[in-house]
Structure formats: C-alpha cells, structure tokens
Amino acid sequence: MASRDLLSLLETKEIIITCGPGGVGKTTTAAAAAAITAAREGGRVLVLTVDPARRLADALGVAGIGNDVVAVDPALFAEAGMEARGSLSAAMLDTKKSWDELIARHAPSEETRDRILSNPLYTSLTTRFVQSHDYIAMERLYELHATGEWDLIVVDTPPTRNALDFLDAPARMADFFSSRLLRWLIMPSRSGFLGIASKGFAQVADRILGRQFLADITEFFGSLESMYEGFVERSQAVRRLLSDERTAFVVVSSSELVPLREATFFVEQLATRNFLLACVVLNRVLPRSLADSSATEASLKISQDSDHLAEQLGAELKVDVNVAKRVLATMGESFTDLSVIAHREAAARANFSLGSASMVEVPLFDEDIHDLRGLLRLGEFLIAKD
Numbered sequence: 001m002a003s004r005d006l007l008s009l010l011e012t013k014e015i016i017i018t019c020g021p022g023g024v025g026k027t028t029t030a031a032a033a034a035a036i037t038a039a040r041e042g043g044r045v046l047v048l049t050v051d052p053a054r055r056l057a058d059a060l061g062v063a064g065i066g067n068d069v070v071a072v073d074p075a076l077f078a079e080a081g082m083e084a085r086g087s088l089s090a091a092m093l094d095t096k097k098s099w100d101e102l103i104a105r106h107a108p109s110e111e112t113r114d115r116i117l118s119n120p121l122y123t124s125l126t127t128r129f130v131q132s133h134d135y136i137a138m139e140r141l142y143e144l145h146a147t148g149e150w151d152l153i154v155v156d157t158p159p160t161r162n163a164l165d166f167l168d169a170p171a172r173m174a175d176f177f178s179s180r181l182l183r184w185l186i187m188p189s190r191s192g193f194l195g196i197a198s199k200g201f202a203q204v205a206d207r208i209l210g211r212q213f214l215a216d217i218t219e220f221f222g223s224l225e226s227m228y229e230g231f232v233e234r235s236q237a238v239r240r241l242l243s244d245e246r247t248a249f250v251v252v253s254s255s256e257l258v259p260l261r262e263a264t265f266f267v268e269q270l271a272t273r274n275f276l277l278a279c280v281v282l283n284r285v286l287p288r289s290l291a292d293s294s295a296t297e298a299s300l301k302i303s304q305d306s307d308h309l310a311e312q313l314g315a316e317l318k319v320d321v322n323v324a325k326r327v328l329a330t331m332g333e334s335f336t337d338l339s340v341i342a343h344r345e346a347a348a349r350a351n352f353s354l355g356s357a358s359m360v361e362v363p364l365f366d367e368d369i370h371d372l373r374g375l376l377r378l379g380e381f382l383i384a385k386d
C-alpha cells in the first residue's frame with residue numbers, strides 16, 4: 001500500500017527530495033522522514049534543511065551554524081523513547097556561505113578567488129537572485145552525496161515562487177555557462193578592452209547602468225571563466241543524479257484547495273521530467289470523525305439545545321448555568337466550523353488527481369512539531385503500514 005512504498009524507498013534510495021507549495025510542512029516532513037529512517041531502519045541519514053523554524057533548528061542543533069553538518073545527539077532519540085538503530089545528522093543550507101565555499105574550492109588561484117568574492121556583482125547574484133538559492137542547493141546536494149558518507153540524504157527545498165525552479169536549476173546553469181551570451185559578455189575582459197561586438201551594448205549599458213557596473217560584469221564573468229567547465233560538469237551530474245534510480249521525490253501538500261492545485265501541477269511536472277514520484281504526503285489532515293455526518297448532526301443539536309443542556313449540566317457539575325451555556329454553544333459552533341472545513345478538504349482531496357502516485361496522510365497535530373519526539377511521531381505516520 002501507499003506508505004509501504006515510502007518505507008521501501010527510504011530504505012533503498014540515496015536521495016529523497018521533499019517538495020511542494022510553501023508552508024505545508026516540507027521542512028518538517030523532510031526532517032521526520034530522516035529521523036524515522038535513522039531510528040527504524042538504521043544507516044547514516046542526513047537531512048539537508050533549508051529554512052527550518054527556529055525551534056526545530058535548535059532541536060536539531062543546526063541553528064546559527066551555517067553550513068556545517070552536525071550529528072544529532074543519540075541521547076535525544078532515547079529521550080524521545082526510541083533507540084536509534086542508525087545515526088541522524090542535519091545541515092542547514094546557508095546560500096551565501098555555500099557560494100563562498102564553492103568559489104573557494106574551485107577557484108584556480110587565491111587571487112581569482114578573492115577577485116570573485118569581492119566583486120559587487122557576485123554579492124548581488126548570490127544573495128538576491130532566488131535562482132541562485134536553487135542552484136546552490138543542488139551543488140550542495142551533489143557535494144554531500146559525493147562524499148559517500150551518507151546512506152540516505154533527505155533534502156528539503158526552498159519555498160520558491162515557481163516550485164520547479166530548483167529542479168531546472170542545474171540544467172539552466174549548464175546552459176548558461178556554455179551559452180554564447182556569456183562568451184559575448186566576457187569578450188571585453190579577455191581582450192583587455194571593450195570589444196567591437198559589445199560596443200553598442202557598452203554604450204547603452206554605460207548610460208543606463210554606469211561604467212562601473214559594466215566593468216564589474218566583465219571582470220566577474222572573466223574571473224569565473226576557468227571554472228565554467230566544472231559548473232557545467234557538476235550541473236549535468238546533479239541532473240543525472242536527480243533523474244536516475246538513486247533519487248525519489250515526495251510531494252507534500254495540505255488538503256486545502258490552492259496547495260492541492262499546486263501539488264497536482266508539481267506531480268505532473270515531475271512526470272514530464274521523468275523524475276520518480278515516491279508519494280504525495282497530505283499533511284495536517286483533520287480527523288475523519290469531523291466529516292462524519294452523524295457527528296455534524298450531533299453538534300447541531302448540541303448548539304440548538306445548549307440552553308436546556310446547560311441547565312442539566314450546570315446542576316450536575318455544579319457550575320454556573322450561564323457559563324455552561326456559553327461553553328456548550330461555543331463548542332457546538334466550533335465543531336460545526338471544523339466539520340465544514342473537514343468536509344471541504346475531503347471534497348478537495350477527492351478531486352485531486354495523482355495519476356498512479358500513492359498517498360500518505362499525516363494528521364494535524366495538536367501542537368507545533370519542534371523536537372525529535374514530534375518528528376518521530378510524524379515519521380511513524382509516514383511509514384505506517386495500513
């Protein structure tokens with residue numbers, strides 16, 4: 001059944017990537033899948049998180065440490081009531097640091113490295129462009145995977161406006177670095193002065209952007225030139241890694257209409273790209289009992305009859321009848337409200353077309369998931385055999 005698939009994927013894949021609309025629980029699901037695999041299946045498991053909520057980052061020990069990988073203390077598993085068979089490590093993606101490290105690692109000389117790192121354009125590109133986050137996330141994944149230190153890497157994805165950007169980032173980077181546009185851009189820096197071909201551009205750019213900006217561009221791409229080949233190679237390697245049998249994707253969604261629509265689009269796009277969809281996780285699902293018609297009927301009756309019931313209850317429980325009235329009326333109304341939402345979400349789920357993908361449901365917990373105990377609790381739902 002559905003979740004059986006996820007369990008076997010967690011056992012056999014090297015990389016699992018969680019993706020989906022923003023705010024639905026991607027980061028939580030990634031961390032929970034990693035934690036439960038480390039606990040139940042064993043092996044060395046790493047979760048690469050992108051924007052963990054502060055309390056979760058604290059619990060995993062990755063708050064404020066930038067890019068480093070940290071081992072989650074095994075004692076935390078014991079505290080959460082589970083003896084871990086394997087080990088769990090966590091890392092957080094720090095975009096700026098990852099770029100700096102990448103440049104430092106691949107620059108042919110210290111001088112080139114410093115020239116790139118101090119170029120104003122570099123700072124803009126690496127911090128402001130959303131797509132640079134996507135690209136570096138993939139570089140980081142490539143690099144962590146290449147160490148061979150992990151049996152499974154679970155990857156959380158950034159909350160991108162276009163959810164597919166990060167999937168295409170490696171290919172786009174490869175295209176860019178082998179493009180004619182780029183060669184054209186760096187021509188002036190090669191020849192030491194602005195080439196004929198770019199003179200028209202230079203004049204326009206000069207007027208609009210200023211000479212300094214143009215100088216920064218040509219110098220920047222010129223310094224990067226010796227690293228192009230590496231960029232292209234690694235981009236292609238990541239693309240292969242994502243699309244071969246070592247990797248599977250998990251789409252996370254809530255049961256609301258808009259996220260479900262986005263998730264559907266995501267499922268289709270993964271298929272178009274030949275990426276393997278492991279399953280769809282429907283997170284924060286309201287209890288089935290809320291959508292039960294007899295429960296709706298009961299809550300309506302309680303609301304309607306709250307005066308009479310409050311008198312009986314007040315006397316029996318020795319509480320103020322008026323207070324009891326308020327409590328009963330509010331309870332009845334809240335239940336009705338929730339059941340309306342539950343009905344709406346059940347209808348949305350029923351309309352949600354997944355193709356052949358399987359579905360795993362995770363209930364809405366009564367509190368935020370901010371520690372290993374909570375992650376393991378959620379993880380049990382991810383792998384539950386139904």
Ligand SMILES: Nc1ncnc2c1ncn2[C@@H]1O[C@H](COP(=O)(O)OP(=O)(O)O)[C@@H](O)[C@H]1O
Nearest residue numbers: 022023024025026027028284363364365368369
């Ligand atoms: N099943 C759940 N029940 C209750 N709270 C949840 C559940 N799943 C996630 N959360 C909470 O929702 C918030 C957003 O989750 P997060 O994983 O950061 O979303 P995303 O990464 O998709 O933006 C977090 O505070 C998290 O603890």
Ligand SMILES: [Mg+2]
Nearest residue numbers: 026027051052
């Ligand atoms: Mg997140």
